[in-house]
Amino acid sequence: MEHIVIIGNGISGVTLARHVRKLSDKKITIISAETDYFFSRTALMYVYMGHMKFEHTQPYENWFWDKNRIDLVKAYVKNVETKSKTLYFDNGGSLQYDKLIIATGSKPNKFGWPGQDLDGVMGMYHKQDLDNLEKYAPNNQVCKHAVIVGGGLIGIELAEMLNSRSIPVTFLVRESNFWNGVLPEGESGMISRHIKNHHIDLRLSSNLKEIKSDENGKVKSIIIEETGEEIACDVVGLTAGVSPNVDFLKDSDIELGRGVKVNRFLETNIQDVYAIGDCAEQHEAIGNRRPIEAVWYTGRMMGETLAQTLCGNRIEYKPGHWFNSAKFMDIEYQTYGWVFSERGKKDFEQHFHWRHDDDTKCITVAYNKNTNAFLGINTFGIRMRHETFDKWLTEKRDVDYVMHNLSEANFDPEFYSRFEKDILTAYKNQLQTA
Amino acid sequence: MSLARPDALNITTKQKIALALGIVGLFILTLALFNVNFPNKGLFLTLALGLIVVGTILYSRDAYLNKLEGIKNDGQWFKSVSSRGIWGWILGVILTAFYIVLYFFAEYLGLGQGTDGSNTGLIRLFDPLSQLLSGRNASQWFVYGTLYTVAILAFGYKFILKYRHNRYQQLRTVSVMFFQLAFAFLIPEFMYRLNSGIPYYDLKNMWPLSYYNFEQYRIEGFLTTGNLGLIMLIFGVLSIFVISPILTYKYGKRWYCSWVCGCGGLAETVGDPFRHLSSKKQSAWKLERWLIHTVLVFSVIMTVAVVSSYLKAGGFWTGEEGNKRFIEYWLSNEAFLIGIGIFLTILFVGVMVFKRNELGKDAKYGAIGYFVVIAALVLLFYTGTTEEIFFIKSYKLKSAYGFYIGSIFSGVIGTGFYPILGSRAWCRFGCPMAGILGFQQRLFSKFRITTNGGQCISCGNCSNSCEMGIDVRHYAQKGENIVRSSCVGCGICSAVCPRGVLKLENDGMEGRINPTEVLLGNDVDLMKLVNQK
Ligand SMILES: Cc1cc2nc3c(=O)[nH]c(=O)nc-3n(C[C@H](O)[C@H](O)[C@H](O)COP(=O)(O)OP(=O)(O)OC[C@H]3O[C@@H](n4cnc5c(N)ncnc54)[C@H](O)[C@@H]3O)c2cc1C
Ligand code: SF4
Ligand code: SF4
Numbered sequence: 001m002e003h004i005v006i007i008g009n010g011i012s013g014v015t016l017a018r019h020v021r022k023l024s025d026k027k028i029t030i031i032s033a034e035t036d037y038f039f040s041r042t043a044l045m046y047v048y049m050g051h052m053k054f055e056h057t058q059p060y061e062n063w064f065w066d067k068n069r070i071d072l073v074k075a076y077v078k079n080v081e082t083k084s085k086t087l088y089f090d091n092g093g094s095l096q097y098d099k100l101i102i103a104t105g106s107k108p109n110k111f112g113w114p115g116q117d118l119d120g121v122m123g124m125y126h127k128q129d130l131d132n133l134e135k136y137a138p139n140n141q142v143c144k145h146a147v148i149v150g151g152g153l154i155g156i157e158l159a160e161m162l163n164s165r166s167i168p169v170t171f172l173v174r175e176s177n178f179w180n181g182v183l184p185e186g187e188s189g190m191i192s193r194h195i196k197n198h199h200i201d202l203r204l205s206s207n208l209k210e211i212k213s214d215e216n217g218k219v220k221s222i223i224i225e226e227t228g229e230e231i232a233c234d235v236v237g238l239t240a241g242v243s244p245n246v247d248f249l250k251d252s253d254i255e256l257g258r259g260v261k262v263n264r265f266l267e268t269n270i271q272d273v274y275a276i277g278d279c280a281e282q283h284e285a286i287g288n289r290r291p292i293e294a295v296w297y298t299g300r301m302m303g304e305t306l307a308q309t310l311c312g313n314r315i316e317y318k319p320g321h322w323f324n325s326a327k328f329m330d331i332e333y334q335t336y337g338w339v340f341s342e343r344g345k346k347d348f349e350q351h352f353h354w355r356h357d358d359d360t361k362c363i364t365v366a367y368n369k370n371t372n373a374f375l376g377i378n379t380f381g382i383r384m385r386h387e388t389f390d391k392w393l394t395e396k397r398d399v400d401y402v403m404h405n406l407s408e409a410n411f412d413p414e415f416y417s418r419f420e421k422d423i424l425t426a427y428k429n430q431l432q433t434a
Numbered sequence: 435m436s437l438a439r440p441d442a443l444n445i446t447t448k449q450k451i452a453l454a455l456g457i458v459g460l461f462i463l464t465l466a467l468f469n470v471n472f473p474n475k476g477l478f479l480t481l482a483l484g485l486i487v488v489g490t491i492l493y494s495r496d497a498y499l500n501k502l503e504g505i506k507n508d509g510q511w512f513k514s515v516s517s518r519g520i521w522g523w524i525l526g527v528i529l530t531a532f533y534i535v536l537y538f539f540a541e542y543l544g545l546g547q548g549t550d551g552s553n554t555g556l557i558r559l560f561d562p563l564s565q566l567l568s569g570r571n572a573s574q575w576f577v578y579g580t581l582y583t584v585a586i587l588a589f590g591y592k593f594i595l596k597y598r599h600n601r602y603q604q605l606r607t608v609s610v611m612f613f614q615l616a617f618a619f620l621i622p623e624f625m626y627r628l629n630s631g632i633p634y635y636d637l638k639n640m641w642p643l644s645y646y647n648f649e650q651y652r653i654e655g656f657l658t659t660g661n662l663g664l665i666m667l668i669f670g671v672l673s674i675f676v677i678s679p680i681l682t683y684k685y686g687k688r689w690y691c692s693w694v695c696g697c698g699g700l701a702e703t704v705g706d707p708f709r710h711l712s713s714k715k716q717s718a719w720k721l722e723r724w725l726i727h728t729v730l731v732f733s734v735i736m737t738v739a740v741v742s743s744y745l746k747a748g749g750f751w752t753g754e755e756g757n758k759r760f761i762e763y764w765l766s767n768e769a770f771l772i773g774i775g776i777f778l779t780i781l782f783v784g785v786m787v788f789k790r791n792e793l794g795k796d797a798k799y800g801a802i803g804y805f806v807v808i809a810a811l812v813l814l815f816y817t818g819t820t821e822e823i824f825f826i827k828s829y830k831l832k833s834a835y836g837f838y839i840g841s842i843f844s845g846v847i848g849t850g851f852y853p854i855l856g857s858r859a860w861c862r863f864g865c866p867m868a869g870i871l872g873f874q875q876r877l878f879s880k881f882r883i884t885t886n887g888g889q890c891i892s893c894g895n896c897s898n899s900c901e902m903g904i905d906v907r908h909y910a911q912k913g914e915n916i917v918r919s920s921c922v923g924c925g926i927c928s929a930v931c932p933r934g935v936l937k938l939e940n941d942g943m944e945g946r947i948n949p950t951e952v953l954l955g956n957d958v959d960l961m962k963l964v965n966q967k
Contacts (some may be wrong), residue, residue, distance in 0.1 A: 019951075040894060043892075043895070049507075050509035050511045050512040051505075052511060059908075059911060198502065297891075304952045305957065308960065317957075319956060320955050323887070327933070330502055334933070386889055387886075387887050390887065390954055390955070394958075413929070414601075414925075416601055
């Protein structure tokens, strides 16, 4: 029986295993050094905040794996020998595979800051990071102040986490407004204000210079590059993005770039070795996507796709329209299609922006100013229907159509106030003044 | 029911004062329980209840209004009281003890313990209020009803503040507060005042939740009180056979379970801090399906048996001595039993023919239930007498039913175990009404929880906060709508979802149940290939 071995029990590896099991009788083994069972990384924050216990982040009960004949191995793969198709573990063991799938995810970026490996300095990616945070920041007596470096999605989650335990936070963000490398200015301004409303000390256009140690090798303070200001703190969170977790493959024959290089079939340069999820890097970016897509949904989609290939139906990874979502403290964010920030947008991309007076809801609709084609939407504080936008994007609707039919896409709970009329009025006014 | 969170992390001074007020209120009640004879009962009762309410209100305002609107679940798995810690267990024991005393030892509360049978203790404290409303002295049920109503109102207010960004939550909470205050509490008391002889009737409680609704004394009550009584009897029958199916078809069982029902009302307000404690294990789901349907079958059989036993007598005598008259039932026992048999058979065959697919594996259990009921009907038909049903004295059977289902299950376990089993243990495992509504919801309803394409990140917030123990994530992460008989439509899963994945909706029946394998967002050809198998 063919032996499928998957390194990494994250969403991509597990989705693949589930689908392979549905389609076939192959022997499946999943290896992970992190946890015994698959858990949802995206829910780590809720464990620290006390909304859930760690076991609640596990989407499948423990009997699931046995029942579906998916073997779980807890070990760290330190070497991959593709010639003999053997994996070597750091505990001395080894394992033979017929097909190998690398789904090892990411690791937090560290940019060589002085002091980045001190006690009390941590990323927020793995279960171990959570345990670490629990150790160094159990409450606001032990951790009197925390500093977060890097204003992305994980950074703001970490800020919310610490806030839930009343630990004062200073949040260093390189950009001039929160996440404005991705978000248009109107939105990133609103989120910046929202962060401050939560009494988080948000420092824009600020970089980390160094992290200072106390006599025990634990963080004592940090210094800000621009101002030289020293901020005393007990914990430093490094959340300046992630990169593929592929260092253990450096000595193998598998081609690496920043991640594991794959073609559209998610195949590497070595036969019978594949890569999916955060650690896979496309030779060429697909459409507007980045070559490395470090999000949940794409990991899942690659898993769904590769399962077909492994079970005899070789198909390309051909993702549909882009979508994503996040939550910034109390404000939910969803996006469908492409809306770029001022920095990233092309000349033809024009935006219509509407913001509610309460400064917690807004939308930005991107369209092609030459053809009026609808390109995408960012929505904050108003839920919208994935299916509707997916359809409109496929049908290549123009922006007028979208604006007039926006209520069809509303996904807010029943009885919520609706804003489509206000939005449409604003849209028409903008057209007149434009 | 207690606001006390002795282990609360960082509670503010204001919250401490509020807690203290509430505790003083409870303390007055406790003193009364231990037979302290307060001089001006009306005043002290007002004081006690007032302090509890004011304490709750002040506490909630300080807890929620100082923060931005949003989900407020921080620390719920850390606090001892809401995570089965020591305080949770203590609270559970106190509540359970209260229910046991209430149901079985009301004399300890002071019921009829005074000379000439007047009340003492806690119940006496409530006499003035009862006099005011219905013109009679309080009973243990009046005390319970009052505390229950006060609790729903005070904690309902707290819940509304907690979800002040969510209109769905606010409206349904106002609704349960209203139905509890008006329908369960005030109207029945006023009705008594009219001195009509109509039995206590909480109009929103329908059979089989009020399993006693068609018992002999009530039927006699309805039939001897003229048009009003008759209207109520007819309403009682219509509400379960006509009104409820229509509303459930349009809106799902939520119209009742989380907008109207008193048990649900308590669970959603007082029970809210415990909602996440329900078990999401698949084994719990299996147990649930067996238990709730067994209770349902049992209550159908019991009710039929009880009704059958008095129908056998043909009618009953009423009126004063010397002026007695015989009121004949217009329905004979045989017609009744055969009618029920035919009704159930039509229902059963109809479901098996038209809804076989939706039923799936459950069809077998449905069949078992059906045949058990039919067998019981046959047995009743041939062996039942006015005294005995199933060869057991009918009053014994009746009291056993009231004891196990009515008292132990719904009260002691259902509410007393809030801090252990979560807030809806009764609704989930025991309520026969929920069983019927759930059956309808699964098969004949426009209601479903829609999932938003491929947006789910499997975080588990939805499952965690489902008080009915539904593993919502199981469906959401597959992009599949949630159509579960037990869902009470509380909408909390939707509220807590950080990615806006869930929406409670009433829409067409077509495509309501939509098992999927590959989610929206992936290659359209792949989706077609995999999902249309
Ligand atoms: C806090 C946080 C919040 C997030 N929120 C979102 C969100 O809201 N939406 C979204 O789209 N994305 C989010 N993400 C990103 C998302 O979680 C990732 O894209 C996704 O988990 C990647 O899945 P994966 O299967 O590729 O890898 P991973 O989930 O990283 O799994 C890889 C596993 O492989 C193990 N492993 C690595 N190397 C080895 C080795 N040599 N031997 C053995 N085991 C090894 C790792 O320990 C890990 O357990 C978030 C990430 C974090 C950290
Ligand atoms: S599934 Fe959602 S709406 Fe239904 S009972 Fe559970 S939490 Fe409430
Ligand atoms: S539906 Fe929402 S709350 Fe539930 S697992 Fe998915 S993202 Fe989390």
